[in-house]
Every structure is written in C-alpha cells, then in structure tokens.
Amino acid sequence: MEDTENQYDGLDLDEEELAMMGEQGAAVAPVSAPGDVPDDFRSGFVALVGRPNAGKSTLLNACMGGHVAITSPVAQTTRKRMRAVINRPDAQIVIVDTPGLHKPKDTLGRELNRAALAELADVDVVAMLLDATKPAGTGDAWVAKHVDESRAVRLLVVTKADIATPEQVQAQLEAGNAMACFDESLVVSSTEDFNVDSFIAAVTDHLPYGPRWFPLDMPVDASDEELAAEFIREKVLLNCRDEVPHSVGVLCDGIEWRDDGLASVRATIFVERDSQKGILVGKGGSMIRRIGTQARLELEGLFHRKVFLDLQVRVKSQWRRDDAAIKRFGYSAEQ
Numbered sequence: 170m171e172d173t174e175n176q177y178d179g180l181d182l183d184e185e186e187l188a189m190m191g192e193q194g195a196a197v198a199p200v201s202a203p204g205d206v207p208d209d210f211r212s213g214f215v216a217l218v219g220r221p222n223a224g225k226s227t228l229l230n231a232c233m234g235g236h237v238a239i240t241s242p243v244a245q246t247t248r249k250r251m252r253a254v255i256n257r258p259d260a261q262i263v264i265v266d267t268p269g270l271h272k273p274k275d276t277l278g279r280e281l282n283r284a285a286l287a288e289l290a291d292v293d294v295v296a297m298l299l300d301a302t303k304p305a306g307t308g309d310a311w312v313a314k315h316v317d318e319s320r321a322v323r324l325l326v327v328t329k330a331d332i333a334t335p336e337q338v339q340a341q342l343e344a345g346n347a348m349a350c351f352d353e354s355l356v357v358s359s360t361e362d363f364n365v366d367s368f369i370a371a372v373t374d375h376l377p378y379g380p381r382w383f384p385l386d387m388p389v390d391a392s393d394e395e396l397a398a399e400f401i402r403e404k405v406l407l408n409c410r411d412e413v414p415h416s417v418g419v420l421c422d423g424i425e426w427r428d429d430g431l432a433s434v435r436a437t438i439f440v441e442r443d444s445q446k447g448i449l450v451g452k453g454g455s456m457i458r459r460i461g462t463q464a465r466l467e468l469e470g471l472f473h474r475k476v477f478l479d480l481q482v483r484v485k486s487q488w489r490r491d492d493a494a495i496k497r498f499g500y501s502a503e504q
C-alpha cells in the first residue's frame with residue numbers, strides 16, 4: 170500500500186527535541202590538537218537518510234570497503250545509528266548510517282524514526298538516498314521535507330543504478346529534486362562500486378575545515394559486543410522470513426578473549442512468541458545451527474581470530490512495545 174502523508178502525523182520532532190538530540194550528538198570532542206592536521210584539513214559528519222531498503226548501509230559498507238554495517242533485503246534492518254570513519258590525508262569523513270524512515274507500528278518503530286531524524290540536526294552534510302527501482306512516494310516526500318529543513322548541505326543520492334534502467338534513474342533524479350532543494354545530485358551503485366568515490370569526494374568538498382573527531386585506529390564507533398550482536402541479527406534476517414525478522418533483538422552477553430587466541434562469544438536472540446522461537450531453532454536445531462555457523466564465520470573475519478559462539482534463543486513477549494527493552498538492546502534514539 171502506498172504511504173499517505175497523514176500516516177506520519179505526530180512523528181515530527183519539535184525544535185526543542187531536535188536541539189536536545191543535536192546537543193547529545195555534538196558531545197564528540199576533537200581528538201587532534203591544533204597543528205596536528207593541515208590548515209586545509211576537512212572533517213565532519215554526513216548522515217545517510219532515506220526510506221527502509223534505500224541502500225544506506227550498503228553505501229556505508231562500499232565507502233568503507235568492507236562489511237561494517239549489516240544489510241539485508243528485509244526493510245528496517247538498521248536499528249542502531251552506526252558511525253564509520255574514513256581517514257584520508259586531507260580529510261576525516263564520519264558517515265552516519267541511520268534507520269530507515271517509515272510509518273511506525275510500535276514503540277521501536279517510533280524510536281528508530283526519532284534516531285534517524287535526530288541526526289539531521291547535527292551533521293554537516295545530509296545525503297538522502299532514493300532507490301532508483303522504486304517509484305518515489307509520499308514516504309520519500311516526507312523524508313525530503315525533513316532534509317529540506319536541515320541546515321546541512323543536502324545531497325540527493327539515487328541508488329541501485331546497476332539494476333535500474335536509465336529512464337528510472339532519470340525519473341528518480343527529477344522526482345527527488347522536485348521534493349526538496351538539493352545542493353548536488355549523484356547516481357551510485359554500491360554493489361558495483363559505481364560512483365562511490367564520487368560520493369565520498371562530493372561529501373568531502375562540502376565538509377568544513379576542522380580537526381579529527383575520531384582516532385585514526387577507530388573505523389567504527391561501536392563496541393565489539395555491539396558489532397557481534399548486529400552481525401548475529403543480520404544472519405537471522407537473512408535466514409528467516411515473515412514476521413520473525415522484525416521480532417528479533419540480539420544482545421551479546423559477553424566476549425572472552427582467551428589466552429589460546431580464541432574469542433568466546435555468548436549471545437542471546439530474543440523473539441516475541443514461542444512460535445517464533447520454534448522457527449528460529451528449526452527442526453532438530455537446524456536453523457539456529459545454520460545461523461550460528463554463518464555468524465561465527467562473520468565474527469572470525471571481524472575479530473581476526475577463531476570464534477566460539479554460544480547462542481541462546483529466548484522469548485520476551487512484546488519487547489518492541491517496551492521502552493526499557495528497546496533501550497537495553499541499544500535501539501533507542503537516546504544512545
């Protein structure tokens with residue numbers, strides 16, 4: 170069903186809320202002292218915003234040249250703001266991946282929207298992503314309205330050029346530019362590495378002169394536990410269908426860095442109903458074993474060592490309507 174404007178009623182943050190959230194984001198302090206970087210060093214933050222499935226996390230990964238943010242064909246994959254850092258001799262670019270803006274059905278959905286919108290208040294550049302293969306709708310117009318109100322430099326990025334026709338790309342460029350006043354428009358394919366460099370260059374050109382905000386050895390601002398939980402959730406999304414993906418929350422209960430070089434990771438996958446637990450565990454444990462194997466291989470790549478993964482599945486009824494649970498999972502706007 171096509172989104173209609175009034176489905177988003179009550180979602181807009183007022184100025185006070187935005188200012189408050191902007192201040193929280195601004196709590197990052199520079200790590201480089203004056204003189205550590207050249208006078209013409211550029212640095213700052215670019216937020217990727219757009220509807221679910223627009224390709225935000227995939228573009229972030231393409232910019233980073235690796236698997237940093239989780240992606241899947243399931244809408245609303247991203248639940249945590251993810252900041253990834255590109256370091257160049259002339260610039261430091263902090264890319265902020267945000268949850269897809271959508272019509273929320275529960276407290277979690279509302280928190281995800283709040284988290285995404287809050288980023289608009291506190292970045293230097295906003296890149297609004299539009300999927301070239303999906304006709305722009307009122308949901309995109311709603312996102313564009315917020316982008317238009319942002320004080321940041323605005324980029325329109327039409328994504329998935331590899332699977333769109335030239336006509337679709339052109340139509341999306343026109344639709345996007347009709348919805349908001351953009352400073353620049355680009356067409357990319359993140360999976361085919363088409364124009365990803367141009368995107369980074371465009372962002373860099375619009376960043377102010379400034380210090381480094383993150384140390385050179387910190388490509389993402391997430392802890393090992395947070396990354397482990399997200400990569401496990403990604404494997405659940407890739408293996409499960411229907412209602413299970415949206416009901417899944419993952420908590421990493423701990424990582425032990427053992428003397429024998431092995432990382433022992435304990436994590437719990439939460440679902441909302443017994444029936445979902447049954448699907449997730451699978452016949453004779455086949456599904457959870459598959460998810461565990463895929464997640465373990467991913468974590469071995471991430472941690473550069475062998476991983477022992479202990480996965481539990483538990484039921485927590487209606488956690489998506491529970492503020493405290495949403496906070497505990499780290500999916501809240503107030504991180």
Ligand SMILES: Nc1nc2c(ncn2[C@@H]2O[C@H](COP(=O)(O)OP(=O)(O)OP(=O)(O)O)[C@@H](O)[C@H]2O)c(=O)[nH]1
Pocket residue numbers: 219220221222223224225226227228239240241242243244245246247248267268269270328329330331332357358359360361
């Ligand atoms: N062919 C193609 N597919 C893409 C491209 N970019 C993203 N995709 C696919 O589109 C789907 C959604 O991509 P994501 O990067 O997870 O989208 P997102 O905007 O982060 O989604 P949310 O987390 O729901 O907000 C995934 O299946 C990606 O593989 C692209 O350039 N080309």
